[in-house]
Amino acid sequence: MELTAMSWKHEDHDRRLHSNSDKGDGSVKYILTGEGAGTIFIIDDTTGDIHSTKSLDREQKTHYVLHAQAIDRRTNKPLEPESEFIIKVQDINDNAPKFTDGPYIVTVPEMSEMGTSVLQVTATDADDPTYGNSARVVYSILQGQPYFSVDPKTGVIRTALHNMDREAREHYSVVIQAKDMAGQVGGLSGSTTVNITLTDVNDNPPRFPQKHYQLYVPESAQVGSAVGKIKANDADTGSNADMKYTIINGDGSGVFSISTDKETREGILSLKKPLNYEKKKSYTLNIEGANTHLDFRFSHLGPFKDVTMLKIIVGDVDEPPLFTMPSYVMEVYENAKIGTPVGTVTAQDPDAANSLVRYFIDHNTEEDRYFTIDASTGTIKTAKIFDREETPWYNITVAASEIDNPGLVSHVPVGVRILDVNDNPPELARDYDVVVCENAKPGQVIQTITATDKDNSANGARFHFSLDEGLSLNPNFTLRNNEDNTASILTRRRRYSRTTQDTYYLPVLISDGGVPPLSSSSTLTIRVCACERDGRVRTCHAEAFLSSAGLSTGALIAILLCIVILLVFSLAIVVLFITLRRSKKEPLIISEEDVRENVVTYDDEGGGEEDTEAFDITALRNPSAAEELKYRRDVRPEAKPVSRHHLSSSLDSIDVQEFIKQRLAEADLDPSVPPYDSLQTYAYEGHRSEAGSISSLDSTTTHSDQDYNYLGDWGPEFKKLAELYGEIESERTT
Structure with a gap:
């Protein structure tokens, strides 16, 4: 059985298969398998005729693959090998062109050149583009002429007029048709709408509705306040209609200023200086309104500005008195008496009536009560006594009103400086x-x-x-x-x-x-x-002296130990004095041969103040006692030092032990001298001896050349003790 591909039109329903083994006696049986077999396609097993059960749609499936076989009906054995064949669905023009993206919204600038591209539209056709003209689409414009045109092949929409004006017409609705079969009669078609809006360009200058304006402004208008508005019209929109207002000349250019309200695009006229009807009753201004954004492509349509003239009429109002100065500064001495004039303020009625003026002070603060003012002359006087050190400056407010119209009041600040007088000692x-x-x-x-x-x-x-x-x-x-x-x-x-x-x-x-x-x-x-x-x-x-001297702990202990040793040694000397006094006096020198031995039996008393190797007692004395001080109390008297007892003229009546105790007590009680001395270092040598003493201290019979001042306040006392010891030794030797 020979089978080939066959085409199946959309409206076809029958096709036939035939085997060479089929003699027409019904012994051959045809079997059909594959895509759609038994559902879309059925076969007559005796004749081999193939029938479709429903219409075929090429846009859904373009072909079907089927297998056919002829078998012996009695034995069910294949008479020929299985054959494959393809059924192709042949296209017909059953789909109209469609615009998948419509409707369209697009803009194009106004005043564009003719032929400016606006938009390209595309329609699709589901039919087979390779078979006939079923899918061949052409475009045409159904609505929107003569403003726009469309390319029949590409679908590009273009402007068809030169310099389309947005201000004349802004919105356009264009209908585009797409037709298959190359536009021939009988072809299918589809359409879409394109909404085109012309965008604005700055092709219109601003224009004032009038060439002359007139504005009334009362002379009482406050400086900085808005006194009027003016506006120039512009047919453009958005930034193309933005403008700026300027006063280009006129006699009121220094009195008035103009600014632009960006929201309303109005010119706001404001007052720069106060108006005075009595001095000038009208002003003239030339005001210009000009676009701020310019398009040089349309500069030939300019100039993009306009000028108008504004006349301002100043209205007369009854004004309050006007002070000759905006503020006053006055001075007065702090010792000024009550009623002393401080200064004078002056105000006048600026109106033509020139009414009389009365003055008064606004008593709003306590400072205002320190002054009074003459209601007629405006002279300010003191009402209290001032103290510059407490309040060096006063700020008061003086008011002036017309006698004929007391409700019209003006105020002026007055500062009063209090001048200093020398009334405070340093x-x-x-x-x-x-x-x-x-x-x-x-x-x-x-x-x-x-x-x-x-x-x-x-x-x-x-x-x-x-x-x-x-x-x-x-x-x-x-x-x-x-x-x-x-x-x-x-x-x-x-x-x-x-x-x-x-x-x-x-x-x-x-x-x-x-x-x-x-x-x-x-x-x-x-x-x-x-x-x-x-x-x-x-x-x-x-x-205590030792603490204030700044000595270390070891030094303090050493000094205290020395003091204890000296006290013990002094006590031993006292005992020795008493013992020797009661004992029998022995000749000091037995023979000349024994002089050396007798000399060495005495303790070493040193060589006096010239002996630099001897013990220096000044190290134990208060440094402040090194020189004789004469103190002075500048305000309160100084405590008197403890008086010292003087030695009796009769040396025979003095008990040495009692004398030493008295000296110790005086030293302990004296606040100006630390209780250190070297009195205890001199041994008691017994009663006076006529042979004299080998001590470094001279006897009372001779005057010593020794300088005892190095001992401080105790120098004279030690000198007297030396004389006493000389007397005692003379007694002992005798």
Whole structure:
């Protein structure tokens, strides 16, 4: 069986298969299998005729693949091999062209050149484009002529007129048709709508509706306020209609200004300076309105601006009095008496009536009650006494009204400056805490002071410092005026002692440079403090000497141990004195041969003050006692030192042990001298000896050349003791 591809038209229903083995006796049976067999396609198994059960649609399926076989009806054996054949569905023009994207909305600028492309539309046809003209589409315009045209092959829509004006017509509705069969009769067609809008370009200049305008403005209009509006029309829209208004000339260009409202595109006329009907009753302005965005393609349609003239009529109003100055500044001295004139304000009625004016002060604050004003003349006078240091400036408000129309009131600020007089003496700038170190040197600056004066610089800028001339010369401190509104406190002697006096009072006299000058006296409190070598204050409290001396703990223990040893040794000497006094006196020198031995039996008393190897007792004394001090109390008297008992003229009646006890008690009770001495280092040598003494102390019969001043206040006492010891030794040797 020979089978080939066959075509099947849309309206066909029958096709036939035939085998060469078929003799027409019905012994051959035809079988059909494949796509659509038994559903879309059925076969007559005797004749081989193929029938379709329904219409075929090429747009859904273009072909079907089927298999046919001829078999022996009796044996069901194939008479021929299975054959494959293809049924092709042949196209017919059963689909109209369609616009899948319509309707369209598009814009094109107005004034575009003819033939400007607007949009390209495309229609599709589902028919077979390879078979006949079923899918061949051509375009035509059904609506929109003569403004637009369409290319029949490409579907491109173009403008058909030159310089289409948006202001004349803005919106267009164009209908485009697509027809298959190349546009022939009988072809199918479809259509779509294209909505075209002309966009604006700046092709219209602004225009004022009138060439002359007139505006009324009262003279009472406030500066900065809007007094009128003006507008130029522009047929364009958006930014093409934006404009700016300008006053190009006229006698009112300095009095008025104009600005543009961007929302309404109006010119807002404002007042720059106050109006005065009595001086000028009208103004003329030439106002220009011009586009801000220009399109040079249409510059030949310009100029894109327009000018109009505006006449402004000034209206007369009854105005309040006008002060001759916008504000006043006056001055008065703080010691002025009540009723003293301060100054005068002046106001006039600006209207032609020139009504009389009365003045008064607005008593809104307490400051206003310090002044009064003459209602007729405007003279301001004082009503209270002023104190510049409390209130240096007063601000009051003076009002003026017309007598004929009291409701019209104007105000003016008046500032009154209170001038200074020298009525405040200078004072120390602060409470100074002045400290002087115990180890201070003469001429050392211990404090710099300054002063303040409540008066202004004209009466208190120059200060002079001095000590109170009514007091005697101060031996402890002095004052140096630095000639720069400061003064320095200086020491006058070397070394100070807290144990002797821990506080000094220094009266200082301060005077200013005012007229007349004023002065005041202040007292500085100066504390004596222990300081480090670099001048840092260590302590200012009155403490024991050893603590204030700044010695280390080891040094303090060593010194105390020495004191204990000296006290014990002194007690032993006292006991020895008593014992020797009661014992039998033996000749000191037995023979000349024994002089050396007798000499060495005495304790070593040293070589006096020339003996540099001897024990130096000054290391145990208070350094402040190294020199003889004459203290002065500047304000309060100094506590008197404990009086010392004088030696009796009769040396025979003195008990040495009692004498030493008295000296110890005096040393302990004396606040100016530490309780250190070397009295205990001298041994009791017994009663006086006529042979004299080998001690370094001379007897009373001869005057010693020894200088005992190095012992301080105890020098004279030790000299007397030396004389006493000489007498005692003379007695002993006798």
